[in-house]
Amino acid sequence: MHIQEEISERHVLSLTVSNEAGILARIAGLFTARGYNIDSLTVADITPDHAISRITIVTSGPPKVIDQIIAQLERLVPVHKVTDLTDNGPFVERELALVKVAGVGEDRIEALRLADVFRAKVVDTTIESFIFEITGTTDKIDNFVGLMRQIGLVEVGRTGVVGLIRGKEPN
Amino acid sequence: MAEKSGADILVECLIDLGVEVVFGYPGGAVLPIYDALFNHPKIRHVLVRHEQGATHMAEGYARSTGKPGVVLVTSGPGATNAVTGITDALMDSIPMVVITGQVPTQLIGTDAFQEADTVGITRHCTKHNYLVKSPGKLASVVHEAFHIATTGRPGPVVIDIPKNVQIATAPYRKPESFEHASYRPQTEADPAAIASAVEMLAAAERPIFYTGGGVINSGPEASTLLREIAALTGAPVTSTLMGLGAFPASSGQWLGMLGMHGTYEANWAMNKADLIVCVGARFDDRVTGRLDAFAPHAKKIHIDIDRSSINKTVEVDLPIIADVGNALADMIALWKDRGHKAADLGEWWARIDGWRARNSLAYPESREEIMPQEAIAQLYKASRSASDVIITTEVGQHQMWAAQHFGFDAPNKWLTSGGLGTMGYGFPAAIGAQLGNPDSLVVCVAGDASIQMNIQEMGTASQYRLPVKIFILNNEYMGMVRQWQELTYESRYSNSYSDSLPDFVKLAEAYGWTGIRIEGPQELEAGIRQMIDTPGPVIVDCRVAKLSNCFPMIPSGAAHTDMLLDPSQVEGVMSDEAKALV
Structure with missing residues (x-):
């Protein structure tokens, strides 16, 4: 007997939640307990009184599973609202990465040239290295990191995705 | 302050x-x-x-x-x-x-x-x-x-x-009524969904109500409403394990429990129905059997207070997210408002009666040994003399036999561990039920193995003078495990024999209880009567046929229409796919 896997699609979910102790564990634990995937998860409070946080989760699964994920998240007591940005788009999504590249000579110049193409900023430099700051979609950052790998990538730090629905309405 | x-x-x-x-x-x-x-x-x-x-x-x-x-x-x-x-x-x-x-x-x-x-x-x-x-x-x-x-x-x-x-x-001041920041259960149904449901119900030729624990949780009023809507539509009613009692077993519209150990008529009616109205149930795997063969001809309406139950395992045509009682009340009001009359379901009932004629809960009679099903049937018969009866169970064959052979006519009288299937649930649940219902006859139907999982609570019942009755169907096996080993592993009884059982009668006496042993069919009726008539707590060690199995049964991974009705249909081996299911 072999175990079959289903085809999955990527969804960006945006949640507002009460900013209370354990909320992140509650949400992350829901995903592990029910066998859902988390590709990335970001969290920060978004109101002046620090009462509400926005959590953005990039997940993947068959449509039926995505629907279950949303329903299960809505069931958690401290969750205010869950929006599937992918289904309710168009929406904007961005991720920030810090990319450290080391090298000398031509590699160094090529790194700067590529950074310019990707509109990455240099935020630190030594004679033999740069740290670039880049924002964009996950794909764009993947591409940038992929190119830098050939030049002298040392390490990467990424924030994970945040996203908002386009237009004047809230998520 | x-x-x-x-x-x-x-x-x-x-x-x-x-x-x-x-x-x-x-x-x-x-x-x-x-x-x-x-x-x-x-x-x-x-x-x-x-x-x-x-x-x-x-x-x-x-x-x-x-x-x-x-x-x-x-x-x-x-x-x-x-x-x-x-x-x-x-x-x-x-x-x-x-x-x-x-x-x-x-x-x-x-x-x-x-x-x-x-x-x-x-x-x-x-x-x-x-x-x-x-x-x-x-x-x-x-x-x-x-x-x-x-x-x-x-x-x-x-x-x-x-x-x-x-x-x-x-x-400290008693908090005023408060509004929670985020928790808002949806209890009122969407009127448009109610209207669709009523029209679907009025148009159905082969409708069935599939009800569950949600009806009980909604409160006694929901059970009354379920009876009313069943009467208005004339449709048959089946229920999950958790929902027993919400609809009276004595009604002609009652098909018995559905699912793995449900009746032939309930499962075939689900398979052939053109409309399933799921009321406070959740399409659990014990109920659906093989998903791709579940109710292939039916439109499905699902009333549930929990949105995450909708489309979790079975995709439905019309979800109604609401408290079951509210949704049923709305449907009944609209049904009457629109002047709907019960459709002629004669042909549907004729087919159901055909399935009923298989008498799927029948069991072999014996003069030598007590058939466990007979023990439950006798318990049911004898307990009707009590003004109010609450039955709790442990988990296993005895639980299924109790569900099949004890008739429940009212909600909140049947307490069993359905979802988690916790051995050790029934006896403490009986103590809790007796505390809440001091004048009721509370009987825990147990197996010889599961009763031992929380048997220490005998002291609690003694201390608080709670006259609970433990009715053990003692077959010296973890019977359901043994049954699955017969079905799947060619009867290799790996660790399913209950060796070194205590003497339950002496154990009862040790705690100041009454202990009764029933060893043969001739003693059954009198033993049960003695249990009911004893004012204090009682353990009955009812020695039943050791190798009886619980039928009908839909094996794991099989469809509703592939029920095993008796032991002759058991092959003793299964495919790896079926073995891997719970």
Whole structure:
């Protein structure tokens, strides 16, 4: 007997939640307990009184599973609202990465040239290295990191995705 | 305002919330609360023998009275012992509030004596949980916890209270009604969905109501409404294990339980129906059998208070997210409003009667041994003399036989562990039910193996003079395990024999109970009568046929139409795909 896997699609979910102790564990634990995937998860409070946080989760699964994920998240007591940005788009999504590249000579110049193409900023430099700051979609950052790998990538730090629905309405 | 200790605030809250009984066990981290209880005789504390027992007692109390069950245990092992019962309550949607002691806040995280990460451990087996770090927050948390446990889809809520928070003081005022920041269960149905449901029901040629524990949780009114809508439409009714009693077994429209050990007629009617109205049930795997063969011809309406139950395993045509009682009331009102009359379902009923004629619950008769089904049937017959009967069960063959052969005509009279399938549930649940219903005849139908999982609670029943009856169908096996081994593993009985059983009669006597042994069919009726007529607690050791199996049965991974009706159909081997299913 072999175990079959289903085809999955990527969804960006945006949640507002009460900013209370354990909320992140509650949400992350829901995903592990029910066998859902988390590709990335970001969290920060978004109101002046620090009462509400926005959590953005990039997940993947068959449509039926995505629907279950949303329903299960809505069931958690401290969750205010869950929006599937992918289904309710168009929406904007961005991720920030810090990319450290080391090298000398031509590699160094090529790194700067590529950074310019990707509109990455240099935020630190030594004679033999740069740290670039880049924002964009996950794909764009993947591409940038992929190119830098050939030049002298040392390490990467990424924030994970945040996203908002386009237009004047809230998520 | 005069300040009160956290422990006093907690107890005041419980009194304000109308709590009458707390099931608990003291320990270091809850001593301040126990001292507060000492000074508040209004709350009856039931001292259990093991914390798991406390949780199942609270479940039995809740399920039989409709009120939330309350548990009080200490930190560390007190809390971890309660986890099985908490998970059981989550799976079966039982309102329960569990108060756990915790080490003082400054010791949290230091691996202190009897420290466990209770909120961490119970995060995914509760509807919600809290760690209260200041006595000033205690009152609002306790009131909120009861609100969450009892509204929407009910479930267990844990409140973890560090010992220093129980001792520190704060002002207490009974909280005014509050609006929760985010928790809003949807209880009222969308009128458009109700209208669609009524039209689908009016147009159906082969409708069936598939009902579940949600009807019971909604309250007795929902059971009345279910009877009314069944009468208005003339449609047949089947139910899950959890929903038994919501619709009277004595009704001609009752098809019996459906699913793995359901009746032939219930499962075939589900398979051939053109409309299934699922009322407060959740298309559990025990009910659906093989999903791609489940109810292939039916449109499906699903009434559930929990949105996450919709389309979880079975895709439905019309979801109605609401309290079952509200949705049924709306449907009935609209049905009458639009002047619908019951359609002629004669042809449908003729087919159902054909399936009924298979008499799928029949069992072989014996003069030598007691057939376990016969024992349940006799128990049912004899217990009808009692004004009110509550049946609890453990988990296994005896549970299914009780579900099949005991007829329930009212809700809240059948207490069983459905979702989690917890051996050890039934006896403590009987104690909780007896406390909530002192004048009822409460019988725990048990197996010889599962009764031993919480048998220590005999002391609790003795201490509180609770006349519960334990009716053991003793076949000296973990019968359901043995049955599956016969089905799947060519009868290799790996560890399913109950060796070294206690002498249950002597055990009863040791606790000051009455012990009765029934050894043959001739003794059955008199033995049961003696059990019912004995005023105090009784254990009946009913020796039944050792190798009886529970039929009908839909094996794992099979369709409703592939039922096994008797042992001759058992092949003894299964495919790996079927073996891998639960």
